[in-house]
Amino acid sequence: MCLIxxxxxxxxRYPLLMAANRDEFHARPTAAAGFWRERPDLLAGRDLQAGGTWMGITRGGRFAAITNFRDPARSTPAPRSRGELPLDWLDSAEPAPAWLARQSGQAAQYAGxxxxxxxxxxxxxxSNANGGGQRELEAGIYGLSNASLDTPWPKVELGKARLRALLEKSGDIDHGALLEVVQDRxxxxxxxLAPLGLGEAMDRQLSAQFICAGAYGTRSSTTLTVSGDGAVDWRETSYDAGGRQSGVRREHFPLG
Known part of the structure:
Protein backbone atom coordinates (compact mmCIF):
# COMPACT_ATOMS: atom_id res chain seq x y z
CA MET A 1 0.00 0.00 0.00
CA CYS A 2 1.44 3.34 -1.00
CA LEU A 3 -0.78 6.04 0.43
CA ILE A 4 -2.55 6.18 3.79
CA ARG A 13 -17.79 10.13 16.67
CA TYR A 14 -14.93 8.28 14.98
CA PRO A 15 -11.64 7.60 16.80
CA LEU A 16 -10.21 6.35 13.51
CA LEU A 17 -10.96 7.46 9.94
CA MET A 18 -8.80 6.25 7.08
CA ALA A 19 -8.50 6.33 3.31
CA ALA A 20 -5.74 4.32 1.65
CA ASN A 21 -4.51 3.18 -1.77
CA ARG A 22 -2.60 0.00 -2.45
CA ASP A 23 -0.26 0.43 -5.43
CA GLU A 24 1.19 -2.74 -6.92
CA PHE A 25 1.95 -4.54 -10.16
CA HIS A 26 -1.34 -5.72 -11.64
CA ALA A 27 0.16 -9.13 -12.38
CA ARG A 28 0.88 -9.85 -8.69
CA PRO A 29 -1.75 -12.36 -7.49
CA THR A 30 -4.05 -10.88 -4.86
CA ALA A 31 -7.21 -11.83 -3.00
CA ALA A 32 -9.66 -9.02 -2.26
CA ALA A 33 -10.41 -8.14 1.34
CA GLY A 34 -12.55 -10.57 3.29
CA PHE A 35 -12.58 -12.63 6.45
CA TRP A 36 -9.97 -15.39 6.16
CA ARG A 37 -11.27 -18.95 6.40
CA GLU A 38 -8.42 -20.07 8.66
CA ARG A 39 -8.57 -16.82 10.67
CA PRO A 40 -12.29 -16.05 10.94
CA ASP A 41 -11.73 -12.96 13.12
CA LEU A 42 -9.40 -11.32 10.56
CA LEU A 43 -10.61 -8.99 7.81
CA ALA A 44 -7.82 -8.25 5.32
CA GLY A 45 -6.68 -8.46 1.75
CA ARG A 46 -4.21 -11.20 0.93
CA ASP A 47 -1.01 -11.22 -1.10
CA LEU A 48 -1.21 -14.62 -2.79
CA GLN A 49 2.44 -14.50 -3.81
CA ALA A 50 4.05 -14.11 -0.38
CA GLY A 51 1.08 -14.87 1.87
CA GLY A 52 0.92 -11.67 3.92
CA THR A 53 -1.32 -8.63 3.86
CA TRP A 54 -1.02 -4.86 3.42
CA MET A 55 -3.94 -3.86 5.66
CA GLY A 56 -6.29 -5.60 8.05
CA ILE A 57 -8.42 -5.37 11.17
CA THR A 58 -9.70 -8.00 13.59
CA ARG A 59 -13.01 -8.37 15.40
CA GLY A 60 -11.07 -7.66 18.58
CA GLY A 61 -9.96 -4.25 17.28
CA ARG A 62 -6.35 -4.87 16.28
CA PHE A 63 -5.41 -2.93 13.16
CA ALA A 64 -2.35 -2.85 10.89
CA ALA A 65 -1.29 -1.33 7.57
CA ILE A 66 2.10 -1.22 5.85
CA THR A 67 3.78 0.76 3.09
CA ASN A 68 7.12 0.23 1.36
CA PHE A 69 9.87 2.77 1.96
CA ARG A 70 11.36 4.30 -1.20
CA ASP A 71 15.13 3.73 -1.07
CA PRO A 72 16.90 3.23 -4.43
CA ALA A 73 20.07 2.26 -2.54
CA ARG A 74 18.36 -0.82 -1.09
CA SER A 75 17.44 -2.79 -4.19
CA THR A 76 18.62 -6.25 -3.11
CA PRO A 77 15.70 -8.57 -2.30
CA ALA A 78 15.22 -9.00 1.44
CA PRO A 79 15.05 -12.44 3.12
CA ARG A 80 11.48 -11.91 4.36
CA SER A 81 8.30 -10.36 3.01
CA ARG A 82 7.08 -7.13 4.62
CA GLY A 83 3.51 -8.42 4.52
CA GLU A 84 4.39 -10.78 7.38
CA LEU A 85 4.57 -7.87 9.83
CA PRO A 86 0.95 -6.66 9.81
CA LEU A 87 -0.22 -10.27 9.84
CA ASP A 88 1.95 -11.08 12.86
CA TRP A 89 0.54 -8.12 14.79
CA LEU A 90 -3.03 -9.01 13.85
CA ASP A 91 -2.51 -12.61 14.99
CA SER A 92 -0.84 -11.57 18.23
CA ALA A 93 -2.40 -10.82 21.60
CA GLU A 94 0.66 -8.91 22.86
CA PRO A 95 0.54 -5.22 23.78
CA ALA A 96 2.43 -2.99 21.38
CA PRO A 97 5.62 -2.49 23.48
CA ALA A 98 6.08 -6.25 23.95
CA TRP A 99 5.38 -6.96 20.29
CA LEU A 100 7.87 -4.30 19.20
CA ALA A 101 10.50 -5.70 21.53
CA ARG A 102 10.06 -9.12 19.95
CA GLN A 103 10.03 -7.89 16.36
CA SER A 104 12.67 -5.15 16.44
CA GLY A 105 15.57 -7.57 16.34
CA GLN A 106 14.32 -8.90 13.00
CA ALA A 107 13.77 -5.52 11.32
CA ALA A 108 16.86 -5.83 9.10
CA GLN A 109 15.45 -8.97 7.48
CA TYR A 110 12.83 -6.86 5.68
CA ALA A 111 13.19 -4.27 2.95
CA GLY A 112 12.33 -0.74 4.04
CA SER A 127 9.85 2.04 10.44
CA ASN A 128 13.14 0.27 9.76
CA ALA A 129 14.27 2.91 7.25
CA ASN A 130 15.74 6.41 7.36
CA GLY A 131 17.25 5.77 10.76
CA GLY A 132 14.27 3.75 11.95
CA GLY A 133 12.03 4.72 14.79
CA GLN A 134 8.92 3.77 16.66
CA ARG A 135 6.42 5.90 18.52
CA GLU A 136 2.91 5.93 19.84
CA LEU A 137 0.80 8.44 17.94
CA GLU A 138 -1.08 11.30 19.51
CA ALA A 139 -4.39 12.62 18.21
CA GLY A 140 -4.05 14.23 14.79
CA ILE A 141 -4.34 14.02 11.01
CA TYR A 142 -1.50 12.05 9.41
CA GLY A 143 -0.26 11.03 5.99
CA LEU A 144 1.98 8.14 5.00
CA SER A 145 3.33 7.15 1.62
CA ASN A 146 6.71 5.66 0.72
CA ALA A 147 8.77 7.87 3.01
CA SER A 148 8.62 8.54 6.75
CA LEU A 149 5.32 9.46 8.40
CA ASP A 150 4.16 12.95 7.37
CA THR A 151 6.98 13.51 4.86
CA PRO A 152 5.45 16.37 2.82
CA TRP A 153 5.12 14.66 -0.54
CA PRO A 154 2.47 16.46 -2.64
CA LYS A 155 0.08 13.48 -2.62
CA VAL A 156 0.35 13.26 1.17
CA GLU A 157 -0.19 16.98 1.75
CA LEU A 158 -3.17 16.98 -0.63
CA GLY A 159 -4.74 14.03 1.17
CA LYS A 160 -4.29 15.58 4.60
CA ALA A 161 -5.80 18.86 3.40
CA ARG A 162 -8.79 17.07 1.91
CA LEU A 163 -9.37 15.00 5.04
CA ARG A 164 -9.08 18.11 7.22
CA ALA A 165 -11.66 19.88 5.05
CA LEU A 166 -13.96 16.87 5.27
CA LEU A 167 -13.75 16.84 9.07
CA GLU A 168 -14.61 20.54 9.21
CA LYS A 169 -17.95 19.89 7.52
CA SER A 170 -20.95 19.06 9.65
CA GLY A 171 -22.70 15.74 9.34
CA ASP A 172 -21.70 12.11 9.10
CA ILE A 173 -18.68 10.73 7.27
CA ASP A 174 -19.44 8.34 4.41
CA HIS A 175 -17.25 6.11 2.27
CA GLY A 176 -17.73 8.19 -0.86
CA ALA A 177 -16.39 11.31 0.82
CA LEU A 178 -13.46 9.41 2.33
CA LEU A 179 -12.61 7.86 -1.02
CA GLU A 180 -12.23 11.29 -2.61
CA VAL A 181 -9.41 12.01 -0.15
CA VAL A 182 -7.08 9.66 -2.12
CA GLN A 183 -8.45 9.68 -5.67
CA ASP A 184 -6.63 12.57 -7.36
CA ARG A 185 -5.02 11.38 -10.62
CA LEU A 193 9.12 17.08 -6.23
CA ALA A 194 12.73 18.21 -6.68
CA PRO A 195 13.27 19.57 -3.13
CA LEU A 196 12.14 16.20 -1.78
CA GLY A 197 14.76 14.28 -3.76
CA LEU A 198 12.15 12.99 -6.22
CA GLY A 199 13.80 14.13 -9.42
CA GLU A 200 13.57 11.01 -11.57
CA ALA A 201 11.02 10.64 -14.37
CA MET A 202 9.52 7.64 -12.59
CA ASP A 203 9.01 9.73 -9.44
CA ARG A 204 6.73 12.07 -11.35
CA GLN A 205 4.86 9.21 -13.00
CA LEU A 206 4.08 7.83 -9.54
CA SER A 207 3.42 11.20 -7.91
CA ALA A 208 -0.36 11.13 -8.27
CA GLN A 209 -2.48 9.83 -5.43
CA PHE A 210 -4.20 7.39 -7.80
CA ILE A 211 -1.68 5.80 -10.16
CA CYS A 212 -2.35 4.49 -13.67
CA ALA A 213 1.02 3.48 -15.13
CA GLY A 214 0.27 0.46 -17.30
CA ALA A 215 1.52 -2.69 -15.60
CA TYR A 216 1.73 -0.88 -12.26
CA GLY A 217 -0.86 1.19 -10.49
CA THR A 218 -3.50 1.58 -7.82
CA ARG A 219 -5.01 -1.88 -7.36
CA SER A 220 -7.47 -0.97 -4.60
CA SER A 221 -8.64 1.80 -2.29
CA THR A 222 -9.77 1.07 1.25
CA THR A 223 -11.89 3.39 3.35
CA LEU A 224 -12.39 2.65 7.03
CA THR A 225 -14.33 4.14 9.90
CA VAL A 226 -14.19 2.94 13.49
CA SER A 227 -16.79 4.58 15.70
CA GLY A 228 -16.55 5.28 19.40
CA ASP A 229 -19.07 2.54 20.17
CA GLY A 230 -16.90 -0.02 18.39
CA ALA A 231 -18.60 -0.28 15.00
CA VAL A 232 -16.22 -1.02 12.10
CA ASP A 233 -17.24 -0.05 8.57
CA TRP A 234 -14.78 -1.14 5.86
CA ARG A 235 -15.04 -0.75 2.10
CA GLU A 236 -12.50 -1.88 -0.47
CA THR A 237 -12.83 -0.71 -4.08
CA SER A 238 -10.75 -2.62 -6.65
CA TYR A 239 -9.51 -1.36 -10.04
CA ASP A 240 -8.25 -2.87 -13.26
CA ALA A 241 -5.07 -1.84 -15.08
CA GLY A 242 -6.94 0.98 -16.83
CA GLY A 243 -7.96 2.51 -13.49
CA ARG A 244 -11.59 1.42 -13.89
CA GLN A 245 -13.54 0.12 -10.91
CA SER A 246 -13.73 -3.67 -11.02
CA GLY A 247 -15.29 -4.58 -7.69
CA VAL A 248 -16.41 -3.43 -4.25
CA ARG A 249 -16.28 -5.36 -0.97
CA ARG A 250 -17.90 -3.98 2.19
CA GLU A 251 -17.96 -5.29 5.75
CA HIS A 252 -19.67 -3.81 8.80
CA PHE A 253 -19.32 -5.42 12.22
CA PRO A 254 -19.04 -4.61 15.93
CA LEU A 255 -15.78 -5.00 17.79
CA GLY A 256 -15.82 -7.78 20.35
Missing part, protein backbone atom coordinates in the same frame (compact mmCIF):
# COMPACT_ATOMS: atom_id res chain seq x y z
CA UNK A 5 -4.34 9.29 5.03
CA UNK A 6 -5.93 9.04 8.45
CA UNK A 7 -7.42 10.96 11.34
CA UNK A 8 -6.81 9.57 14.81
CA UNK A 9 -8.97 10.76 17.70
CA UNK A 10 -9.87 14.06 16.02
CA UNK A 11 -13.57 13.41 15.30
CA UNK A 12 -16.20 13.30 18.06
CA UNK A 113 8.87 -0.43 5.54
CA UNK A 114 6.50 1.84 7.42
CA UNK A 115 4.04 0.06 9.71
CA UNK A 116 0.95 1.46 11.37
CA UNK A 117 -0.49 -0.81 14.03
CA UNK A 118 -2.67 -0.59 17.08
CA UNK A 119 -5.72 -1.73 18.98
CA UNK A 120 -8.78 -0.09 20.51
CA UNK A 121 -6.70 2.13 22.80
CA UNK A 122 -3.43 2.92 20.98
CA UNK A 123 -1.98 3.51 17.53
CA UNK A 124 1.74 3.18 16.73
CA UNK A 125 4.16 3.92 13.89
CA UNK A 126 7.31 1.87 13.26
CA UNK A 186 -3.06 14.52 -11.42
CA UNK A 187 0.73 14.30 -11.47
CA UNK A 188 2.64 16.58 -9.12
CA UNK A 189 4.61 19.51 -10.50
CA UNK A 190 8.29 18.76 -11.05
CA UNK A 191 9.19 21.85 -9.02
CA UNK A 192 7.34 20.44 -6.01
Missing amino acids: IFAYRTHP FNLLFGDRTTLWYW RLADTAA
Whole structure:
Protein backbone atom coordinates (compact mmCIF):
# COMPACT_ATOMS: atom_id res chain seq x y z
CA MET A 1 0.00 0.00 0.00
CA CYS A 2 1.44 3.34 -1.00
CA LEU A 3 -0.78 6.04 0.43
CA ILE A 4 -2.55 6.18 3.79
CA ILE A 5 -4.34 9.29 5.03
CA PHE A 6 -5.93 9.04 8.45
CA ALA A 7 -7.42 10.96 11.34
CA TYR A 8 -6.81 9.57 14.81
CA ARG A 9 -8.97 10.76 17.70
CA THR A 10 -9.87 14.06 16.02
CA HIS A 11 -13.57 13.41 15.30
CA PRO A 12 -16.20 13.30 18.06
CA ARG A 13 -17.79 10.13 16.67
CA TYR A 14 -14.93 8.28 14.98
CA PRO A 15 -11.64 7.60 16.80
CA LEU A 16 -10.21 6.35 13.51
CA LEU A 17 -10.96 7.46 9.94
CA MET A 18 -8.80 6.25 7.08
CA ALA A 19 -8.50 6.33 3.31
CA ALA A 20 -5.74 4.32 1.65
CA ASN A 21 -4.51 3.18 -1.77
CA ARG A 22 -2.60 0.00 -2.45
CA ASP A 23 -0.26 0.43 -5.43
CA GLU A 24 1.19 -2.74 -6.92
CA PHE A 25 1.95 -4.54 -10.16
CA HIS A 26 -1.34 -5.72 -11.64
CA ALA A 27 0.16 -9.13 -12.38
CA ARG A 28 0.88 -9.85 -8.69
CA PRO A 29 -1.75 -12.36 -7.49
CA THR A 30 -4.05 -10.88 -4.86
CA ALA A 31 -7.21 -11.83 -3.00
CA ALA A 32 -9.66 -9.02 -2.26
CA ALA A 33 -10.41 -8.14 1.34
CA GLY A 34 -12.55 -10.57 3.29
CA PHE A 35 -12.58 -12.63 6.45
CA TRP A 36 -9.97 -15.39 6.16
CA ARG A 37 -11.27 -18.95 6.40
CA GLU A 38 -8.42 -20.07 8.66
CA ARG A 39 -8.57 -16.82 10.67
CA PRO A 40 -12.29 -16.05 10.94
CA ASP A 41 -11.73 -12.96 13.12
CA LEU A 42 -9.40 -11.32 10.56
CA LEU A 43 -10.61 -8.99 7.81
CA ALA A 44 -7.82 -8.25 5.32
CA GLY A 45 -6.68 -8.46 1.75
CA ARG A 46 -4.21 -11.20 0.93
CA ASP A 47 -1.01 -11.22 -1.10
CA LEU A 48 -1.21 -14.62 -2.79
CA GLN A 49 2.44 -14.50 -3.81
CA ALA A 50 4.05 -14.11 -0.38
CA GLY A 51 1.08 -14.87 1.87
CA GLY A 52 0.92 -11.67 3.92
CA THR A 53 -1.32 -8.63 3.86
CA TRP A 54 -1.02 -4.86 3.42
CA MET A 55 -3.94 -3.86 5.66
CA GLY A 56 -6.29 -5.60 8.05
CA ILE A 57 -8.42 -5.37 11.17
CA THR A 58 -9.70 -8.00 13.59
CA ARG A 59 -13.01 -8.37 15.40
CA GLY A 60 -11.07 -7.66 18.58
CA GLY A 61 -9.96 -4.25 17.28
CA ARG A 62 -6.35 -4.87 16.28
CA PHE A 63 -5.41 -2.93 13.16
CA ALA A 64 -2.35 -2.85 10.89
CA ALA A 65 -1.29 -1.33 7.57
CA ILE A 66 2.10 -1.22 5.85
CA THR A 67 3.78 0.76 3.09
CA ASN A 68 7.12 0.23 1.36
CA PHE A 69 9.87 2.77 1.96
CA ARG A 70 11.36 4.30 -1.20
CA ASP A 71 15.13 3.73 -1.07
CA PRO A 72 16.90 3.23 -4.43
CA ALA A 73 20.07 2.26 -2.54
CA ARG A 74 18.36 -0.82 -1.09
CA SER A 75 17.44 -2.79 -4.19
CA THR A 76 18.62 -6.25 -3.11
CA PRO A 77 15.70 -8.57 -2.30
CA ALA A 78 15.22 -9.00 1.44
CA PRO A 79 15.05 -12.44 3.12
CA ARG A 80 11.48 -11.91 4.36
CA SER A 81 8.30 -10.36 3.01
CA ARG A 82 7.08 -7.13 4.62
CA GLY A 83 3.51 -8.42 4.52
CA GLU A 84 4.39 -10.78 7.38
CA LEU A 85 4.57 -7.87 9.83
CA PRO A 86 0.95 -6.66 9.81
CA LEU A 87 -0.22 -10.27 9.84
CA ASP A 88 1.95 -11.08 12.86
CA TRP A 89 0.54 -8.12 14.79
CA LEU A 90 -3.03 -9.01 13.85
CA ASP A 91 -2.51 -12.61 14.99
CA SER A 92 -0.84 -11.57 18.23
CA ALA A 93 -2.40 -10.82 21.60
CA GLU A 94 0.66 -8.91 22.86
CA PRO A 95 0.54 -5.22 23.78
CA ALA A 96 2.43 -2.99 21.38
CA PRO A 97 5.62 -2.49 23.48
CA ALA A 98 6.08 -6.25 23.95
CA TRP A 99 5.38 -6.96 20.29
CA LEU A 100 7.87 -4.30 19.20
CA ALA A 101 10.50 -5.70 21.53
CA ARG A 102 10.06 -9.12 19.95
CA GLN A 103 10.03 -7.89 16.36
CA SER A 104 12.67 -5.15 16.44
CA GLY A 105 15.57 -7.57 16.34
CA GLN A 106 14.32 -8.90 13.00
CA ALA A 107 13.77 -5.52 11.32
CA ALA A 108 16.86 -5.83 9.10
CA GLN A 109 15.45 -8.97 7.48
CA TYR A 110 12.83 -6.86 5.68
CA ALA A 111 13.19 -4.27 2.95
CA GLY A 112 12.33 -0.74 4.04
CA PHE A 113 8.87 -0.43 5.54
CA ASN A 114 6.50 1.84 7.42
CA LEU A 115 4.04 0.06 9.71
CA LEU A 116 0.95 1.46 11.37
CA PHE A 117 -0.49 -0.81 14.03
CA GLY A 118 -2.67 -0.59 17.08
CA ASP A 119 -5.72 -1.73 18.98
CA ARG A 120 -8.78 -0.09 20.51
CA THR A 121 -6.70 2.13 22.80
CA THR A 122 -3.43 2.92 20.98
CA LEU A 123 -1.98 3.51 17.53
CA TRP A 124 1.74 3.18 16.73
CA TYR A 125 4.16 3.92 13.89
CA TRP A 126 7.31 1.87 13.26
CA SER A 127 9.85 2.04 10.44
CA ASN A 128 13.14 0.27 9.76
CA ALA A 129 14.27 2.91 7.25
CA ASN A 130 15.74 6.41 7.36
CA GLY A 131 17.25 5.77 10.76
CA GLY A 132 14.27 3.75 11.95
CA GLY A 133 12.03 4.72 14.79
CA GLN A 134 8.92 3.77 16.66
CA ARG A 135 6.42 5.90 18.52
CA GLU A 136 2.91 5.93 19.84
CA LEU A 137 0.80 8.44 17.94
CA GLU A 138 -1.08 11.30 19.51
CA ALA A 139 -4.39 12.62 18.21
CA GLY A 140 -4.05 14.23 14.79
CA ILE A 141 -4.34 14.02 11.01
CA TYR A 142 -1.50 12.05 9.41
CA GLY A 143 -0.26 11.03 5.99
CA LEU A 144 1.98 8.14 5.00
CA SER A 145 3.33 7.15 1.62
CA ASN A 146 6.71 5.66 0.72
CA ALA A 147 8.77 7.87 3.01
CA SER A 148 8.62 8.54 6.75
CA LEU A 149 5.32 9.46 8.40
CA ASP A 150 4.16 12.95 7.37
CA THR A 151 6.98 13.51 4.86
CA PRO A 152 5.45 16.37 2.82
CA TRP A 153 5.12 14.66 -0.54
CA PRO A 154 2.47 16.46 -2.64
CA LYS A 155 0.08 13.48 -2.62
CA VAL A 156 0.35 13.26 1.17
CA GLU A 157 -0.19 16.98 1.75
CA LEU A 158 -3.17 16.98 -0.63
CA GLY A 159 -4.74 14.03 1.17
CA LYS A 160 -4.29 15.58 4.60
CA ALA A 161 -5.80 18.86 3.40
CA ARG A 162 -8.79 17.07 1.91
CA LEU A 163 -9.37 15.00 5.04
CA ARG A 164 -9.08 18.11 7.22
CA ALA A 165 -11.66 19.88 5.05
CA LEU A 166 -13.96 16.87 5.27
CA LEU A 167 -13.75 16.84 9.07
CA GLU A 168 -14.61 20.54 9.21
CA LYS A 169 -17.95 19.89 7.52
CA SER A 170 -20.95 19.06 9.65
CA GLY A 171 -22.70 15.74 9.34
CA ASP A 172 -21.70 12.11 9.10
CA ILE A 173 -18.68 10.73 7.27
CA ASP A 174 -19.44 8.34 4.41
CA HIS A 175 -17.25 6.11 2.27
CA GLY A 176 -17.73 8.19 -0.86
CA ALA A 177 -16.39 11.31 0.82
CA LEU A 178 -13.46 9.41 2.33
CA LEU A 179 -12.61 7.86 -1.02
CA GLU A 180 -12.23 11.29 -2.61
CA VAL A 181 -9.41 12.01 -0.15
CA VAL A 182 -7.08 9.66 -2.12
CA GLN A 183 -8.45 9.68 -5.67
CA ASP A 184 -6.63 12.57 -7.36
CA ARG A 185 -5.02 11.38 -10.62
CA ARG A 186 -3.06 14.52 -11.42
CA LEU A 187 0.73 14.30 -11.47
CA ALA A 188 2.64 16.58 -9.12
CA ASP A 189 4.61 19.51 -10.50
CA THR A 190 8.29 18.76 -11.05
CA ALA A 191 9.19 21.85 -9.02
CA ALA A 192 7.34 20.44 -6.01
CA LEU A 193 9.12 17.08 -6.23
CA ALA A 194 12.73 18.21 -6.68
CA PRO A 195 13.27 19.57 -3.13
CA LEU A 196 12.14 16.20 -1.78
CA GLY A 197 14.76 14.28 -3.76
CA LEU A 198 12.15 12.99 -6.22
CA GLY A 199 13.80 14.13 -9.42
CA GLU A 200 13.57 11.01 -11.57
CA ALA A 201 11.02 10.64 -14.37
CA MET A 202 9.52 7.64 -12.59
CA ASP A 203 9.01 9.73 -9.44
CA ARG A 204 6.73 12.07 -11.35
CA GLN A 205 4.86 9.21 -13.00
CA LEU A 206 4.08 7.83 -9.54
CA SER A 207 3.42 11.20 -7.91
CA ALA A 208 -0.36 11.13 -8.27
CA GLN A 209 -2.48 9.83 -5.43
CA PHE A 210 -4.20 7.39 -7.80
CA ILE A 211 -1.68 5.80 -10.16
CA CYS A 212 -2.35 4.49 -13.67
CA ALA A 213 1.02 3.48 -15.13
CA GLY A 214 0.27 0.46 -17.30
CA ALA A 215 1.52 -2.69 -15.60
CA TYR A 216 1.73 -0.88 -12.26
CA GLY A 217 -0.86 1.19 -10.49
CA THR A 218 -3.50 1.58 -7.82
CA ARG A 219 -5.01 -1.88 -7.36
CA SER A 220 -7.47 -0.97 -4.60
CA SER A 221 -8.64 1.80 -2.29
CA THR A 222 -9.77 1.07 1.25
CA THR A 223 -11.89 3.39 3.35
CA LEU A 224 -12.39 2.65 7.03
CA THR A 225 -14.33 4.14 9.90
CA VAL A 226 -14.19 2.94 13.49
CA SER A 227 -16.79 4.58 15.70
CA GLY A 228 -16.55 5.28 19.40
CA ASP A 229 -19.07 2.54 20.17
CA GLY A 230 -16.90 -0.02 18.39
CA ALA A 231 -18.60 -0.28 15.00
CA VAL A 232 -16.22 -1.02 12.10
CA ASP A 233 -17.24 -0.05 8.57
CA TRP A 234 -14.78 -1.14 5.86
CA ARG A 235 -15.04 -0.75 2.10
CA GLU A 236 -12.50 -1.88 -0.47
CA THR A 237 -12.83 -0.71 -4.08
CA SER A 238 -10.75 -2.62 -6.65
CA TYR A 239 -9.51 -1.36 -10.04
CA ASP A 240 -8.25 -2.87 -13.26
CA ALA A 241 -5.07 -1.84 -15.08
CA GLY A 242 -6.94 0.98 -16.83
CA GLY A 243 -7.96 2.51 -13.49
CA ARG A 244 -11.59 1.42 -13.89
CA GLN A 245 -13.54 0.12 -10.91
CA SER A 246 -13.73 -3.67 -11.02
CA GLY A 247 -15.29 -4.58 -7.69
CA VAL A 248 -16.41 -3.43 -4.25
CA ARG A 249 -16.28 -5.36 -0.97
CA ARG A 250 -17.90 -3.98 2.19
CA GLU A 251 -17.96 -5.29 5.75
CA HIS A 252 -19.67 -3.81 8.80
CA PHE A 253 -19.32 -5.42 12.22
CA PRO A 254 -19.04 -4.61 15.93
CA LEU A 255 -15.78 -5.00 17.79
CA GLY A 256 -15.82 -7.78 20.35
